[in-house]
Amino acid sequence: MANIISLGGLQVASRDELGQAMGGGCTASSCGTKAGPADMDPAIWAKVKDHPCYSEEAHHYFARMHVSVAPACNIQCNYCNRKYDCANESRPGVVSERLTPEQAARKVLAVAAEVPQLSVLGIAGPGDAAYDWKKTKATFDLVQTQLPDIKLCLSSNGLAVPDHVEEIVAMNIDHVTLTINTLDPEVGAKIYPWVFFRGRRHEGVEGAAILLARQMEALEMLVAHGVLVKVNSVLIPGINEAGMVELNRIVKAKGAFLHNIMPLISDPAHGTHFGLTGQRGPTAAELRAVQDQCGDGANLMKHCRQCRADAVGMLGEDRGQEFTLDKLPETIAEDGEEKRAAYRDWVARERADRRAAAEAAQAEAAFVAAPPLLVGVCTKGGGRINQHFGHATEFQIYEVDAVGVRFITHRRADNYCVGGHGEGDRLAEIIRTLEGVPVVLCARIGEAPRAKMAEVGIEVIDACAMDYIETALLDLYAERHRTPEAGALIA
């Protein structure tokens, strides 16, 4: 009799079926290889391979969750309204359920039992997780005792971090995010009206200078202790974009693992200083231009989804409302650890298979001499093209050429398919979203929307349903540049 594994709503008869349930089957003979990317120290790869924010590849497989246990904050950011949660690591204007450490630990246990993809618990507020340290530490301690396989992730403005580095290291917190928006106190004064430090409030340039110095101290101390530091920077047009390339260079020189340049989200409805004074956020083109100028600096994170403060699930997915306190079960299933271990085994095999397939496709495409191609991909995870065009709420945008496949960004789009029927105005929104992207790969699309997309010059292809993303993109690129006669590649 088949051994049924139930994983977060998926009921499968074996671990191979688990692969199919996620959108494809692992059929590789190379399953089991756990080697990390060739350009990364294996010890670092071991820390990031399951972290959806620190590894772009991992975000196809693993989920994170946040708990809001730390309400106090020690600075004021002009893009934050204290009614909401810390905007340094969550979408502004979102309020989450405030939890005690005990309530938070119960919630994490419940989610971990239901969501086998869960690999990381982040604390990012609702104020500053390092300033409200007692509650942050109490929560992490409770979770670590009961769920030692879940990674702990801390996010802070950095001001209080130097006071807790030794505890952070002792608690095995391998991942810390510091939000650093500028190196220049004059610019900082335009972002931070005040800073509360050592029992006193410091305003303007004086306060910003204290904050910036502590942020650098925190970065250096954490790196010296082997903690992986991600730097978040909020890109604010007209205020800090001129210094962003230099900031990227400096944080790399100081050992930051990743730099996440996020667009300011500014809306008067959020009641923030920037929202109320008309400060705009950057356009997608402005953000990309700054990212492109950072070519030689710290590695850039481009798959950030600016999560909800109570985010649960894969990046881009929002399951927070399924796990509010009132919905948590009385008793928590005891086989969560087993399910997570089974899931990780499957991911390891799937990754090995995916890499081998991509390498073979790359060998074909390497001979093509043609401009890069931008392609939108519909995926619901697992690194495969496994989502119906009409169910896509976002498109992942990749660039492919003879050198390989690069993730560029994601673009959000409204779901045009409601009750099984496409709605014209939503399709129009998708067309706007996909501006400049000539090809989309999806698991399936109806003939009517396919024809409408073709009318505006966007080809939607569902012939590579369930294929790995990289393989499909490289095959597509190579196919487009074959000579019709001999099938040889045009080089």
Ligand code: CLF
């Ligand atoms: Fe949370 Fe942040 Fe840890 Fe990730 S989020 S505390 S590093 S587990 Fe990730 Fe969300 Fe972007 Fe943050 S997608 S907002 S970068």
Ligand code: SF4
């Ligand atoms: Fe708001 Fe976070 Fe800034 Fe504090 S650090 S003011 S909570 S955005």
